[in-house]
Amino acid sequence: MTSPFVPGTAVYIEGRPGGPLSGLSFAAKDLFDVAGHPTGGGNPDWARQNPVPTRHAWAVQALLDAGATLMGKTITDEVSLGILGENAFEGTPLNPAAPGHVPGGSSSGSASAVAQGLCDTALGTDTGGSVRVPASFCGLHGIRPTHGRLDLTGMMPQAPSSDTTGWFARDAATFARVSAVLLQEAIGDAMPTRLVIATDAFGFADPEAADALAPMLDRLKRLVPDWREEVMAPQGLSAWSRAQRTLQPIEAWETFRPWVERDNPRFAFGVARGLVMAAMTPEADRGWAALVRREARGRLRHLLPPGTILAMPTTPFAAPRAGLPLPALDSVRAAINVLCAHGGLAGHPQVSIPGATVDGRPIGLSLLAARGADAMLVRMALAMERA
């Protein structure tokens, strides 16, 4: 277990005085440009790809302008291709809530740094679960905003049709302050009027995880008394997952292919394997996956009209132990993806809220809403903390 900050980097930029985030500190995943510092992308051969940035990424600039102070750049899974937070080149950031277990990834260092209290908030990215999963595993608030809502300038892409910028905080109040700045919208008092509990998602989680989340679900039901149980994915969450695990790697391969072919970069075997298999995907599989994506989008639009939220476990279990061999790691990743795939497929906003544990290790409860209703989800995080 290692420091959450990228080895060999030291970054410190004070925020503009007098802003709404004055007094807060933040870190940025090493996919975000910080002027004057190479963007490493979690891979030893990525930085050679690009000149040292001369401008901050949009999200970094927004936080600095709002008064937050940048404390460092954090470890990411290699070029954001990973969900557990184990980087073969830079190490595995400590999960202080579950030592010996993974922090979750790919925004591993950002989650670790916030969870350890080394900063108040931190920027991550979420393409296939990379903010939601470490938020769940480290016991943090974390958001994957509506896809397309934030300006992603200066953020290293992976699969653009799924990429988002997200962030973490330990407490709901800080989470709300940061969210208001990055969403560019005040966190109002509007509460949802209807709650859907995704029975298939709770059914897919380990029974101990579902049991651990039950008290949080009870609090939620008291806050939104008009609740009902419903299947989220009639086609099967596994079918959604298969579609996302077809489309996202193909897009990632398209993103990274020019670099890979030119530089033959170093990767952990499991990362390279994902790119190789993406490159070999039959066109028929891609076509099928694109249709499933359309169906998933239709289903979530139907389930989540304005004013409705959906509750589900963020992950099917708490953080697995670090250092699993590849076949076991593949099973774990596949299971996590089943509860994350809807994000990349449909782009709805999702907030993961801490408050439950399994054997002492955190697990998050996730809320989804209509596209654009990000602020209402942040409002619910505040309400849940007070309830």
Place this chain on the structure above:
Amino acid sequence: MTSPFVPGTAVYIEGRPGGPLSGLSFAAKDLFDVAGHPTGGGNPDWARQNPVPTRHAWAVQALLDAGATLMGKTITDEVSLGILGENAFEGTPLNPAAPGHVPGGSSSGSASAVAQGLCDTALGTDTGGSVRVPASFCGLHGIRPTHGRLDLTGMMPQAPSSDTTGWFARDAATFARVSAVLLQEAIGDAMPTRLVIATDAFGFADPEAADALAPMLDRLKRLVPDWREEVMAPQGLSAWSRAQRTLQPIEAWETFRPWVERDNPRFAFGVARGLVMAAMTPEADRGWAALVRREARGRLRHLLPPGTILAMPTTPFAAPRAGLPLPALDSVRAAINVLCAHGGLAGHPQVSIPGATVDGRPIGLSLLAARGADAMLVRMALAMERA
């Protein structure tokens, strides 16, 4: 371009006084065990796999016993999976005969060290061309002995049904001294009585390469006047190559799979890709390749009775420039493999002899013989140097 020796290692072991190799120095590819030193295998995660060896590899011990002094361990392509000699972790050893061009691999550092005059001979391994190719590119004598002839104890395996221990020297006399020790057979005076010139292999080489080798072929014809032209592979050298490129990676995957699955090691993308594709090979392709291998063995047994040698270009061209992008590198590797596949498929001994250049860069002429007739090939290297 880097030193041929493995970074961070320093090995020096004096040979036993009074042996037949007294006064000679040698290096060992970092696939050979040297007692008290980790065997790195050209990969940053391999050494963790095994305890530090307590005994020398058989070939290392044999050279020390014969009086040669070990000067160092040399860079190899990662776990011997490479043919050009570019190691993303340890660098590309200098090819002093063609600066800016690759040394050839996977026994890259051994060839580079000998070619630079840093030692007199060096141990390599040849599974799919890993001695023959760097011998050709660096302008050295190099041998791939009869498969199964040498004791491979303490040599890291790749594809055991094709793996051999080979070696390099600058001049034929040194080559013969070392060969007598490692073959455990005096290099006699017996000359071959018949010569086969492989028209398909010369036809596959670049025309400039074939032209460059013509004067050496003329010398050979004077030494073995009973010569004829013949097709080496009626099925096509490409079919032999496809069979070898099916079987060898599958065997390599079987060798490395327990390590890869347990440690998820770091690889250059192109190396990982080879293992991934091997793991996905359809059983029908493997079955076809095994039959082609039987046919190739039958063909070479027929072409090469005792007393007959076969001549062919060692490589289809001289050393390509270093740092090619992956698609170009794939084409180069595929072409090289067409002229190397017979070695791994059929296991006949082969010696590459220097003496020709294309645009100033070396290219070797190869001689093959019946299984077990290794010493006669070494004898021919001496005869060619004197002719």
